[in-house]
Amino acid sequence: MVSSAGVWDKARSEATAAPHSGAWLDALPSCALDTQLSNAEIQYGVGRRLGVELCEQAPCPLCLGVMDKWGAHCECCMSGGDKTVTHNKIRDNLYLQARKARTAPQHEAVGIARLLGLEVGRETQERPADVLLCRAQDIRTGGSLGAGKVALDVGIVCPQATCHLSDASQESLGAAEKYVRAKCSRGDMERRCREVVVTFQPMIFESFGGVSVEAERVIKCLNKAVAVNTDISEEVVATQFWHRVGVDLVRANCRAFHRRLLSHGGDVLGAVGPLGGGGGCRLWKACEAGGL
Ligand SMILES: [Zn+2]
Secondary structure, eight states, rough: OOOTOOOOHHHHHHHSSTTHHHHHHHHSSOTTTTTTOHHHHHHHHHHHHHOOOOOOOESSSSSSEEETTTSSSSHHOOSSTHHHHHHHHHHHHHHHHHTTTTTTTEEEEOOOHHTTTTTTTTGGGSSOOOOEESTTTEEEEEEOOOSSSEEOOOOOOOOSSSHHHHHHSSSTHHHHHHHHHHHHGGGGGGHHHHHHEEEEEEEEEETTOBHHHHHHHHHHHHHHHHHHHHTTTHHHHHHHHHHHHHHHOOOHHHHHHHHHHHHSSSSSOOOOOOOOSSSTTTHHHHHHHHHH
């Protein structure tokens, strides 16, 4: 099936096969843990993984692009602030985990910008540290261990974005790894950080939930430290972390999708059941047919 699929479906297929992609499917719905997803969120998340048509093709109300039928555009669209909200949510998850791991993290550290000699103003928009780990002796990054401070730079990519489609269709996590290389070379950031004894570490998540290889290694170290500090097994700590990330990604992507549908008047595109009403419910019908 994979070999006969076009690049669009291959990219989706590879993304859904990546480790931790779809971790939210294993999360028990719990109000206490904030892992309870709405019907619309589950429909969106399952529909995206299956490649189901979720809406009619139409202009995106927030940018000059086109909303595709499969709901991918909302995961790529840079307008409307949804990408920033998703980015900040994942950044905060990492920060909290780094705190529990006692790595003395700093949130959006501006100090790193000064270390790099960046002027306050436009250039500091390229802050390399969403989370700066100041006590990172036990954190393994890119094959090294214990190299001073570690600057975690978070990015979220959609494997079905036009610029990532080719890489994403060729191998699992192809989009994430390509963006890692782009982050490191942009503004020569990796080298500039190394010169001030800071390890620059991109943490690239795909919108389906997969994560770049080096980022996964860092998270594994954080989870291990959290387990030691809390007397909770590493397996439980890791499971909870990946459930958290997975649930937050599906919620954020679904919110971005419905914001664009609602801007068209709600049912103009044949929105999913809870928001779109009965008649034009494409995903609802697909789920029923597939026994979901
Ligand atoms: Zn758009």
